[in-house]
Amino acid sequence: MTVHFHSPLGATSFSDDKMQKVNLYESAQMFCDVYCLLPGQLQKAHTHDDNDKVYQILEGECDVEIGDETQTLEAGELAVAPAGVIHGIKNKSGSPASVLVIMAPHPNFNG
Amino acid sequence: MTVHFHSPLGATSFSDDKMQKVNLYESAQMFCDVYCLLPGQLQKAHTHDDNDKVYQILEGECDVEIGDETQTLEAGELAVAPAGVIHGIKNKSGSPASVLVIMAPHPNFNG
Numbered sequence: 347m348t349v350h351f352h353s354p355l356g357a358t359s360f361s362d363d364k365m366q367k368v369n370l371y372e373s374a375q376m377f378c379d380v381y382c383l384l385p386g387q388l389q390k391a392h393t394h395d396d397n398d399k400v401y402q403i404l405e406g407e408c409d410v411e412i413g414d415e416t417q418t419l420e421a422g423e424l425a426v427a428p429a430g431v432i433h434g435i436k437n438k439s440g441s442p443a444s445v446l447v448i449m450a451p452h453p454n455f456n457g
Numbered sequence: 458m459t460v461h462f463h464s465p466l467g468a469t470s471f472s473d474d475k476m477q478k479v480n481l482y483e484s485a486q487m488f489c490d491v492y493c494l495l496p497g498q499l500q501k502a503h504t505h506d507d508n509d510k511v512y513q514i515l516e517g518e519c520d521v522e523i524g525d526e527t528q529t530l531e532a533g534e535l536a537v538a539p540a541g542v543i544h545g546i547k548n549k550s551g552s553p554a555s556v557l558v559i560m561a562p563h564p565n566f567n568g
Contacts, residue, residue, distance in 0.1 A: 348537075348539060350523035350526060350536055350538070351521070351523070351528050351534070351536050352535050352536070353534050354533065354535060355533055370535075371509075371511075371537045373509055373539055375507075375509040375540060375561045376509050376561040378535075396486075398484055398487050398561075400559060404533065413461065417462050422464065422515065423464050423465075424463050424489075425461055425463070426461055426482045426489065427461070428482075429484070446513065446535075448487075448511060450486045450487040450509075450561030450562065451486060
């Protein structure tokens with residue numbers, strides 16, 4: 347049964363090993379994850395040819411790179427990487443950070 | 458030029474007339490709006506056959522209906538309406554509410 351209601355901050359899971367991705371929802375249309383970044387952890391800059399991605403900071407702060415611009419975003423702020431635009435995220439702060447990440451369409455859905 | 462970084466709570470716009478929709482980003486893949494609901498305002502329950510919708514509460518609280526379930530969500534909580542599932546939102550509280558809304562794919566993009 348599909349769960350329709352979520353508390354993303356209650357779903358966080360951190361690891362000293364690397365950034366963690368916690369999936370809340372997925373379909374052919376999108377995925378909705380929570381990325382959990384301890385200080386220093388990151389998702390390397392990369393590009394998706396056909397998919398948009400939204401990063402929304404839930405707690406803490408992260409440096410978000412979109413195209414040729416990088417901004418430090420705090421809780422409540424968001425960044426959009428349109429299809430074909432390079433993007434990445436890094437927690438350069440001293441505290442854990444959680445980020446809601448929605449990508450559309452799902453790049454590799456097996457439903 | 459596409460704006461990649463947004464502060465949704467800084468983009469809110471309320472009207473006594475009805476719920477307001479403020480667009481932050483749109484493409485064929487998705488739209489990303491902020492819905493602004495004064496007390497008593499709502500989006501009537503409806504269905505999209507081919508599009509998923511995420512509601513994430515940014516401030517205040519709203520009653521979100523997905524399928525046959527309604528929950529009162531507070532800031533940080535979210536609800537997902539998969540394609541084909543009826544959904545709606547109402548601010549039954551006494552305070553303004555703002556909601557990040559992402560729909561994928563965009564139902565009628567004219568890019």
